[in-house]
Each structure stands twice: as C-alpha cells, then as structure tokens.
Amino acid sequence: MTEQPQRRWPFVLADAFAGLLLFAGTAAVVWWQNTRLTVLYDLAGVLEPASRMAQGDVPYRDFPFPYAPLTFWMQSEVIKLTAPIYWHHIVYCCIVAGLASVLAWRVIYLVITGSLPRPRLTAFLLALPTVVLGVYCVFPHPFYDPDACFVVLLCLWLLLVVERWQFPSVLTVLLGMLFVLPLFVKQNIGLAFGAAIALWLLVRIILGLWKKWPVVPYLQMVAGALAGLGIAALVIRYACGIENYKYWTWDFATSRRAPSAEAMLGVYADWWLAAWVAMFLLGAGLFRRFSQGKRWEAAIATLAMAVPFVWPVIYLAMDADESERAERLIGLWPFVMIVLVVLAYAFCRRVNGVSAALPFILIATAHGVFLSQQLWGSTYAIWPLLMIMVALLLRQLHDPEGQRSRIAITVLAVVISASVCAAGASYVYSEERLEYVSWNDGDMQHSTLPQLQGMSMRGDFLPQFDELVTWTDANIPRDQGILLLPGEDLFFYTTQRHPHFPIELFDVTNNPYDVAEIHRRVADSDIEWLIVKDDLEIEADDMIDSKSKIFEELKPDFRHIDDLDNYAIWKRRHPGDPPDDEDDDDSDPGDDDPGD
Structure with missing residues (x-):
C-alpha cells in the first residue's frame, strides 16, 4: 500500500x-x-477609467464606456485596496x-x-x-x-x-x-x-x-x-x-x-x-x-x-x-x-x-x-x-x-x-x-512621483508629466474641472482628482462625440482648465483623435496661462479677465501634433 x-x-x-x-x-x-517600456496610450485607457470607478463612478451610466467591465473593475479594486x-x-x-x-x-x-x-x-x-x-x-x-x-x-x-x-x-x-x-x-x-x-x-x-x-x-x-x-x-x-x-x-x-x-x-x-x-x-x-x-x-x-x-x-x-x-x-x-x-x-x-x-x-x-x-x-x-x-x-x-x-x-x-x-x-x-508608439526613443527615465513607482520609459515623457502634476497641485484647486487633450497620461489616476468630463482619452474607440459636440459639452460643463499635450508617445494617426481640431474649437473659450516643457495650460475665459498677450495667442499646441 x-x-x-x-x-x-x-x-x-x-x-x-x-x-x-x-x-x-x-x-x-x-x-x-x-x-x-511603458505604453501610455493603452495604459491610460485602462487605469484612468479604473481610477474613476474606484471613486464611485459607474461605467455605461455615468460615462461612455465601450468595454466589458471586469478588467477595469479588477484594477479599480487594486486601487481601492492599495491606493494608486x-x-x-x-x-x-x-x-x-x-x-x-x-x-x-x-x-x-x-x-x-x-x-x-x-x-x-x-x-x-x-x-x-x-x-x-x-x-x-x-x-x-x-x-x-x-x-x-x-x-x-x-x-x-x-x-x-x-x-x-x-x-x-x-x-x-x-x-x-x-x-x-x-x-x-x-x-x-x-x-x-x-x-x-x-x-x-x-x-x-x-x-x-x-x-x-x-x-x-x-x-x-x-x-x-x-x-x-x-x-x-x-x-x-x-x-x-x-x-x-x-x-x-x-x-x-x-x-x-x-x-x-x-x-x-x-x-x-x-x-x-x-x-x-x-x-x-x-x-x-x-x-x-x-x-x-x-x-x-x-x-x-x-x-x-x-x-x-x-x-x-x-x-x-x-x-x-x-x-x-x-x-x-x-x-x-x-x-x-x-x-x-x-x-x-x-x-x-x-x-x-x-x-x-x-x-x-x-x-x-x-x-x-x-x-x-x-x-x-x-x-x-x-x-x-x-x-x-x-x-x-x-x-x-x-x-x-x-x-x-x-x-x-x-x-x-x-x-x-x-x-x-x-x-x-x-x-x-x-x-x-x-510599432504604433515611440517606446524606444531616448534615454530611460523613471518617475519621481510615489504613485508611479515602477514606471519606466524612454524619452522625456515622465519628467514632463512629473512637472505637470507638480504645477497642477500648486496652481489648480482640486474641485475645479480639468480637460486634458488627448488624455494620453495617467493624470486622474496619479492626482486622484475626479474627472469633470465624460471622456478622458480622445481616441476613435473611446470618444463618441464629434468636435462640435465636445465643444457644446465643455461649454455646458464646469471645465475650468484645458491642458494640451504637445509631443505624444502614440504615433498612429488613425488611433487618436486630432487634438488640433478639438483645440481649435475650444480655444476661443480659453485663455493661455502657461507653457510647461510638453504641456500648454489654458484657463476658461470669464468676464473681466485680462486680454491675452500676443505671444499667448500664438501658443497653439496643435502645431506639433503628430496625430494630424
């Protein structure tokens, strides 16, 4: 036996x-x-909605969401369990x-x-x-x-x-x-x-x-x-x-x-x-x-x-x-x-x-x-x-x-x-x-933000994003709405701010709105800030919406505030705001748009 x-x-x-x-x-x-390597475009497409779900938003009901839920739900549970x-x-x-x-x-x-x-x-x-x-x-x-x-x-x-x-x-x-x-x-x-x-x-x-x-x-x-x-x-x-x-x-x-x-x-x-x-x-x-x-x-x-x-x-x-x-x-x-x-x-x-x-x-x-x-x-x-x-x-x-x-x-x-x-x-x-992203160009960089521990990628994208997060923490109150174009970064995941707009990533899969509809929705919302990324990691023209066309539609409603290394900061116009400087009028983030 x-x-x-x-x-x-x-x-x-x-x-x-x-x-x-x-x-x-x-x-x-x-x-x-x-x-x-880090693929910001796809990573943001998962962790940004997951962060939103971790904050209590319900996909399909509170924001457009063309995906099945379980992967995003799992990542939202990781965020809730261990923080971002x-x-x-x-x-x-x-x-x-x-x-x-x-x-x-x-x-x-x-x-x-x-x-x-x-x-x-x-x-x-x-x-x-x-x-x-x-x-x-x-x-x-x-x-x-x-x-x-x-x-x-x-x-x-x-x-x-x-x-x-x-x-x-x-x-x-x-x-x-x-x-x-x-x-x-x-x-x-x-x-x-x-x-x-x-x-x-x-x-x-x-x-x-x-x-x-x-x-x-x-x-x-x-x-x-x-x-x-x-x-x-x-x-x-x-x-x-x-x-x-x-x-x-x-x-x-x-x-x-x-x-x-x-x-x-x-x-x-x-x-x-x-x-x-x-x-x-x-x-x-x-x-x-x-x-x-x-x-x-x-x-x-x-x-x-x-x-x-x-x-x-x-x-x-x-x-x-x-x-x-x-x-x-x-x-x-x-x-x-x-x-x-x-x-x-x-x-x-x-x-x-x-x-x-x-x-x-x-x-x-x-x-x-x-x-x-x-x-x-x-x-x-x-x-x-x-x-x-x-x-x-x-x-x-x-x-x-x-x-x-x-x-x-x-x-x-x-x-x-x-x-x-x-x-x-x-x-x-x-x-x-x-091949649709430039993942292997430049020197290897690591984020200094505690939320992004473990993230590695070539190029200057991470130091530039660290600068953006530092600037927004110092200058934008947490209750004010921010819209990012085209939404390639883990901004809401990293800052744990709550999105004030239904769309976080403006690409052909996620965005159901045309340019005019985006303009109307932004005008009717409490979006106070517009942040436009100049140089993108993604290179495929047919995957990302043209941020230049969206920006040109929104630009009359915003005034230029500051330029960071890879981001242009714009603020909603209000009665009594000072006029834009001439240099500010020329600050068009769409000029170097690789997605056009």
Whole structure:
C-alpha cells in the first residue's frame, strides 16, 4: 500500500518544479518588460477609467464606456485596496501571466496524457514557449485581452478536470456559470468562446439523445450557463441598466472596431501558407505510413512536419526587418489552425470526449479574438491557446502501435518548442507589435512621483508629466474641472482628482462625440482648465483623435496661462479677465501634433 504513493512522489515534485519554473519565468519576463517600456496610450485607457470607478463612478451610466467591465473593475479594486501605486498593477500582470502559463501547461498535460509518450516531458516542452509569449509578455500592462485569455484557460482546465472526475453535479453547474465570465472581460473573445461552447453542448446533447449517451452533465452545464447569464443580467440592470450596457458594449463598440469579412479571411490568402500546409500534411501522411518502418523514413516525415515551425527561426538569419520576422512567427496561427482541422475532423479523428471539441472551441475563440485587430494585432495575448492547439495536433499524429512514433513525437515537440521560443523571444524583444508608439526613443527615465513607482520609459515623457502634476497641485484647486487633450497620461489616476468630463482619452474607440459636440459639452460643463499635450508617445494617426481640431474649437473659450516643457495650460475665459498677450495667442499646441 505504501509503494504506490512512494512512486508518485517524484512525479509530484517534478510537476511542482515545472509549474514553479513556468510561473516564475513568465512573471520575470513580464516584470522585465515593464522595466524597459511603458505604453501610455493603452495604459491610460485602462487605469484612468479604473481610477474613476474606484471613486464611485459607474461605467455605461455615468460615462461612455465601450468595454466589458471586469478588467477595469479588477484594477479599480487594486486601487481601492492599495491606493494608486503603479508597481502594484505590474505585480497583478505578473501573477496573471504566470498562472496563465501554468494553466496552459496543465491543459496540455490533460489533453495528451494517455495519448502521447512521455506526457509530462511533452507537456512541459509545449508549455515552455508561454514563458516568453505569455498573456502579458508582449504587452505588459493591465489589459482585457490577456485577462480574457486567462479566464478561457481556466475554463478549459476546469472542463478537462471535471470530465476526469466524471462530471460531479455541483462542479458541473458552477463550470457552466464560469463559461459566461469571458463575455464580461472582452466582448468578442467571450462571445466567440461562449458560442463555441454552446454549439458543442447542443451537438453533444443531440447526439446523446440519439445514441443513448449520458446527457445530464451537458444539461447541467447549460443550466449553469443560463444561471450565470441571469445573474449577470440582474447585476447589470441594477448597476447601470441593460440598455446602457448593450448600447456601449455592443452597438457603439462594434461600430468602431468591427472588421470586414475580407480582412478576417485575408490571413488565409497566402501562397506560403498553402505550401506549408501541403508540406506538413504530406509529412503527416508519410509519418503515419512509416511509423513502423525504417528510421530514415520516419526521419524524413518528421522533418517535413517540422520545417514550417522552424521557418520563423531560419528567417531570423535571413532578414533584419523586425516586421517581416514577426510576420513569419504570426503566420503559425493560420497554419496550425488549418492542419489541426484537417487532422482532427477529416482524417485521423483520434480524439474523444471534451478533447474532440477542443480544436473547434480553440479555433472559434481565436477568430473571435481576431475581430479586434485581425491576425497581426490580436494574437499578442493568446499564444498559450496556440500551444494547446499544437498539443492536439501531436495527439492526432501519434500512432500508439508505431515503433518510431514515440521518438518522433518527442523530437517534434522539442523542435517546435525550441523554434517558437527562439522566434518568440525575438518578437518580444523587438516589440514590433508596439510599432504604433515611440517606446524606444531616448534615454530611460523613471518617475519621481510615489504613485508611479515602477514606471519606466524612454524619452522625456515622465519628467514632463512629473512637472505637470507638480504645477497642477500648486496652481489648480482640486474641485475645479480639468480637460486634458488627448488624455494620453495617467493624470486622474496619479492626482486622484475626479474627472469633470465624460471622456478622458480622445481616441476613435473611446470618444463618441464629434468636435462640435465636445465643444457644446465643455461649454455646458464646469471645465475650468484645458491642458494640451504637445509631443505624444502614440504615433498612429488613425488611433487618436486630432487634438488640433478639438483645440481649435475650444480655444476661443480659453485663455493661455502657461507653457510647461510638453504641456500648454489654458484657463476658461470669464468676464473681466485680462486680454491675452500676443505671444499667448500664438501658443497653439496643435502645431506639433503628430496625430494630424
């Protein structure tokens, strides 16, 4: 009776060490990323509304808000719990990223155990790329895509665990309720994931009734999901109103970001992709045929399957263009999805139970993610899902009766892991995904403000912002309204002033008002101060509203007060104010606007 537990202890220790290594490695990469860059535009888009929520404002009701609430709510709770101190949010990202890598590893293990040789080693190898391509490794600040991927991974892991436990009733219902959660972290991800789960449950129930299979667990998941939706609807109704929530998170949000069908399908219009798919499927066919044959035959088949994964690494030595290098790595997504569908549902079909639905669920979820910024812009936070798809792919390939298959599968796992790690490390280091901001220009700077401890970025943005906060603390009473254009900084988060205007970040996603409407609302409000930032970190013209046009509309109502290093300070005109100096009239912050 004691021999069996003694045999298990080495595996328990190995699993604990592997999990700790994945968690710590991923967290270290996220922390390191935060020591070398800060993306003010996206960071302000999360922490400024979160600060507003921490002060008691309700999104959708008190201010326009085109996002799902949970990421912002989590950050508002961090602010309320610990006060606005920036490095606390970095710790949050490190923890979520580390846990996501561990979850991806456990999902991979549950998918392949009993189906692939050396499941512990293979699962660890396939999870290793998540250390450099974890959910928060590319973009290391609090954001909704990484959080949504984490919740999806949690759902998948619990689904596989509950299946292994024979679907205990209470846990199965709770799991169904959890399926609803991604919808309230990121709309497009949650909708795609939830729709895929719903379709799978429907098909499974219909097949169960037809073939006399057990259907109670699947009905329990449906009941849990419906209960979860009902609870969410009640919370939304009493917090902000269902109509408000629907308008801002669906009607308005889709009008600003919904891509065309051509853009979505364009990722598959690539001759290189067709060539890689053909090569891999040819190698897979040879592998299945020669798995019991000579060693060189299995080696040729394995090489043919490995080449598409090695290609992004080979390309690192062929081209110094970081954008082209990143394209080769990101090109793994459509390639893996195509070959997985072909092997899982057309030829091999060696999966059953929940694993049979995973290819469909993962691919549907990935395409839901692409609804935001298509393949190039949307994959940065969901790389763990790709590695789970790779694990399912290897499961399809393995022939338990083939004497060469055991070694070949392990070799293929090593090659894929090493290739994705190498190409992924280059992708993360170059930060080509962040080409829309000038994150790597100038000397490294750190803020002197206690609220921004842990923030690091190149250029003069942080010293300039410190000067702005010092000036406003000394010259602007805390009860007077301030409007910042375009709102790229963590001003309200840092100062803990309350915004007096519905919009804090004037960009195409957040701002529902045209220039005339902004002017009208400012005129009708108690906005007393206008602060215009001259040099912006963001460089993408199509992402930020033109602050020059907004400023020109507002300028007649304000008089120039002061010029700081990167900010122009304007104050509302009142009867009896002194006339502007000529020099003040020429102080137009829009002259150097990179967003025009």
